[in-house]
Amino acid sequence: IPSREDHSFAIVFLFALVVPLIFVPIFPESYEALKYPSAMFLMGASTLILLSRKEIRFHKATLITLLVFGALNLISTFFSLVVQNSIIGFYGRYTGSLFFIATWILLIVSVWNAVQHNEQKRLAIIKVLFFDALAISIFGIFQYFGFGYYTGIVESARYIIPSFVGNQNYYAMFLVAMLPAAFMLWSQAQSRLAKYYFVVSSAVI
Secondary structure (H helix, E strand, O other): OOOOOOOOHHEEEHHHHHHOOOOOOOOOOOOOOHHHHHHHHHHHHHHHHHHHHHHOOOOOOHHHHHHHHHHHHHHHHHHHHHHHHHHOOOOOOOOOHHHHHHHHHHHHHHHHHHOOOOOHHHHHHHHHHHHHHHHHHHHHHHHOOOOOOOOOOOOOOOOOOOOOOOOHHHHHHHHHHHHHHHHHHHHEEEEEEEEHHHHHHHHHH
């Protein structure tokens, strides 16, 4: 982990590396069973570190936007028909719950505090996300040809490739978003080998 002496950045780096790729096939929920609690744990740890430093930095307009967004979600939660589901989510659909929204707000705050005004740290996060995209693509290609762990709807009805994420719609958006980053990384690469890596990886993605 680069800049591991900065604990806040180290947690954000671990989040970017671990959460997109972690899954375990021994549970019915092969993906959410580890991704969701891992994300909550890491963001909880990051928040405690930021609070202990007593120097949470943030762009004022963005912070106000996040606070308003969080407040509206809190209000809608307690006016929900099923408050419990709105707080913790329901089986198979944790996204959109208050806990999930809070985790993402904390992630935005953590990323801002960990990498702002530091180009090397920003680049490190982008590189690890690009590695995630490549790993997701390679595993998905293997699954397409019948190799590796597979779970999903019956193949004859609708063939899906879960890769490391589980939902092909989500990781498709992620892969597309990483392609512009590939061009940026290629343009900044110092060696010919690194440039080849980003070109070939982009083709795979």
